[in-house]
Amino acid sequence: xxxxxxxxxxxxxxxxxxxxxxxxxxxxxxxxxxxxxxxxxxxxxxxxxxxxxxxxxxxxxxxxxxxxxxxxxxxxxxxxxxxxxxx
Numbered sequence: 840x841x842x843x844x845x846x847x848x849x850x851x852x853x854x855x856x857x858x859x860x861x862x863x864x865x866x867x868x869x870x871x872x873x874x875x876x877x878x879x880x881x882x883x884x885x886x887x888x889x890x891x892x893x894x895x896x897x898x899x900x901x902x903x904x905x906x907x908x909x910x911x912x913x914x915x916x917x918x919x920x921x922x923x924x925x926x
Contacts, residue, residue, distance in 0.1 A: 842892075842920065846913055849891060853884040865910030870903055881906065894919040 843865075851860030854875040869876050885896050894916070905915055 842916060843913055845891060846888075846909070846916060849884060849887045850909070850912075853887055854880050863909045865908065865913060867909045869908060869912065870906040876906070888916060892916060892920060894923060 847861050847863055850856070850863065850869075851858060854860060854873060856875070881901070885901070888894060889896060896919070900915075905911060
């Protein structure tokens, strides 16, 4: 799987979208656009990102713009993976 596909699976699972999240594109709005995208879903998603990708999301990195769209979240995951690869 690719990073994008893995992220879509995590989003779909974390938000309980029953497969609908697998069709999301980078422009798909998340925060404020999906009723299931609440604080608990964000916590579950962050936990899933950390476990699946082996990244660490610091508290000060968690802000609304990160979760604005699939693309903004994907860019963040790629940035974290790039930083991890440089270690």
